[in-house]
Amino acid sequence: MSQRVKGWGLFKAALGSRKTAVMLALGFSSGLPFVLLIGTLNAWLGELKVSLATIGVLSWIGLAYAFKFLWSPLVDRARPPLLARLGRRRSWLVLCQVSLAILLWLLALTDPINAIGTFAGLAVLAAFLSATQDVVLDAWRIEIADDVATVELLSAVYQLGNRFAALAGGALALVIAARTGWPLVYMGMGIAMLVLVAATLAAPEALDVPEDRARPLGDHAAPDPRRRAIALAIVGVGWGAAILLLGAFMVEALTPPPPGGKAPSAGDFTKLWGPWIVVMTVIVPALVAAWTNRVRQPTPQAGRRALDHCYRALVLPLAELVDRLRWGAIVVVALILVYRICDSIWAPFAFPFYLDFLGYSNDEVAFASKMFGVLMTIAGVALGGLMFTTLGRMPTMLAGAATAAASNLLYADLATGGAGIDAFAGFFGLYGLGADARMVRLMIAISGENIAGGLAGAAFVGYISSITSRTYSAVQYALLSSLTFLVGALGRAAMGEAIEQIGYAPVFRFTALLGLLAVALVLVEWWRGAPRVRAPEVPPEASLANPVEVPKP
Structure with a gap:
């Protein structure tokens, strides 16, 4: 089916097979926590007169979606305990959806005024699980595609589900909140996330790729194991340090200062550490990528699957781009x-x-x-x-x-x-x-x-x-x-x-x-x-x- 199917025709196509119908529901499951955490949450905090500086700091939870590629190798290879029998993809989806439902309920039960630290911690964990769900859905969508439910059609249906979620978690949430209050909105959305577990259980599980056929590096020539480990260590330390800096300041900023004390300035933090965070997460990885292009071997290294996945997530994208574009990168x-x-x-x-x-x-x-x-x-x-x-x-x-x-x-x-x-x-x-x-x-x-x-x-x-x-x-x-x-x-x-x-x-x-x-x-x-x-x-x-x-x- 052509990817140009749109509007009502796309909706009918989404209900035309088990895979596309499930994809519509899972697209909704992906979009709902995103809009509730990144947009609608701020309406709730603004109504309670939470300071804009605090809202700005709390908005850093959105970085979970930017950093999700960092833990995607783990999600791609491992299966959560107790749920492994559901399959590699469905087990992660069930874990994320049930956990998100619980976290939305806990947010509803937490007072953002008197327990902003707890509220922020719950929101951070929810954003992490929401981003993880997106990682799994991206992989599942590609793996279960066939000649009828093509990747193009599944991707379009996925976006349609996202749009429905944006309306439910945005417009509908605002309307309901005006009549019942925000806690009941988040309780109801938590129930919706729990209901969506049924869609995951109805989803066909993607077949595992045999170990000897999976090639996480494609045809890219990689450095030898020692140099590859050095490259991964440098890039990993940079990303880890950046995340720790952001997390530590977020905790400090959301902790009430002692009597007579002064709350930390987000502006000062951005001026002092913002450029260094960009250096650690972008510039250093780009330089490491340029170095790996000089020391790589003519064929990919075999037998190091975990390092291959990490190299693919952290170094390979920039390595190929720098190799192709040179200074234009x-x-x-x-x-x-x-x-x-x-x-x-x-x-x-x-x-x-x-x-x-x-x-x-x-x-x-x-x-x-x-x-x-x-x-x-x-x-x-x-x-x-x-x-x-x-x-x-x-x-x-x-x-x-x-x-x-x-x-x-x-x-x-x-x-x-x-x-x-x-x-x-x-x-x-x-x-x-x-x-x-x-x-x-x-x-x-x-x-x-x-x-x-x-x-x-x-x-x-x-x-x-x-x-x-x-x-x-x-x-x-x-x-x-x-x-x-x-x-x-x-x-x-x-x-x-x-x-x-x-x-x-x-x-x-x-x-x-x-x-x-x-x-x-x-x-x-x-x-x-x-x-x-x-x-x-x-x-x-x-x-x-x-x-x-x-x-x-």
Whole structure:
């Protein structure tokens, strides 16, 4: 079946076989904890008047989705105890889903005001399990594909399930919370996660790949075991140190200071340690990758399966990219790091901005952001696809970067009363349609931001797909797409602190300026001639199975 099946036809196709029907449910299972932890949770905290600095620090739980490739080798090879008889994939899915249900219930029973440390710990663990579930689902989707339930169709159905989850965990959650309170919302969503275990038990288990046929390194030549161990140790220590730094500061920031003491500054942490975290997680691994390209042997080493998997997850993606692009890899990695920064960095504060600062109701935000906003995102994606086919890759990338930066100025205007938005609405006669002026302002701002985000997202997925090697598509795409979360996530804690000190409008203007970094790097990459050194096209399963999305409430 063609991957171009969309809309109602896609939904009917999803129910046409056991595999696709299960994939629809598992796509929902993947998307529900993501939206509840990364977006909706902030609406709950904002309603309780939790400080924006605390919300910014807590948003670091989203890094679990960026770092998930680090433990993917373990998930790929091991089976959880007691559940092993369910199969390699289903056992992990059942473990994650049941644990997520329990954690959502525990979040519902925890007071974020008086026990913010416990609340944060539960959220971190839930994000880790949610990211692990995504790792398993990506592998399961590819392994159970056949001539009828193709990877393309399964990936599209998976995304459809994600969209349903975004509506349930976003719009529906806001509407229910306005009537019953947030604890009951999370209790109900926990029950939904438990019900989804039935879909996992109904899922066909993928066949294990025999050990002698599994080749985690493909045809890539690797260093000898000693040098490979050195490379893995250096990269592993760098990633481990970065995670420990972030975790330690998160614990410190969420622990109430002693009487007369001062809470640690997220801004100071970002200035002091942010660059070093990027060095440890990006620059050092890239240098190690360049070194392994010089000392590798003509054939992959055999008999070291665990090291092969770790090498594939931590070193191989950058090693192949550096080997192919040489110095151009510097521009590519820099562009990937900052392309979505201007909207990803303030995403956790959108709900507090709408609900607390601007005073919109849950129902109004649910309609404007989660229903109307989804349509605008689809329009942006469609615009991106049209521009790709008519103008090409780099012009679309440039338009996406520029509009994403400019859209933040809409929110700066909204934060200062909406004079510019009022002028726009008056010129086009939008206030004459009978809608409430406050809602018109909000919908115009959300329309501009979501169209820009959809355009930039479509452009970015196409760009990463174009530079990804066909041979190592899945693992390379996973790493490169993970990097998009890194810089934005690092700055979120400092952004919350800045909003409390200087207000929303100056911060939105600053994020718009940050977006100019992406514009500049797109121009450099365009000048470098990326289309002329383009890698073979990535298979559809890489781009569909691992879409690059910025968490949006």
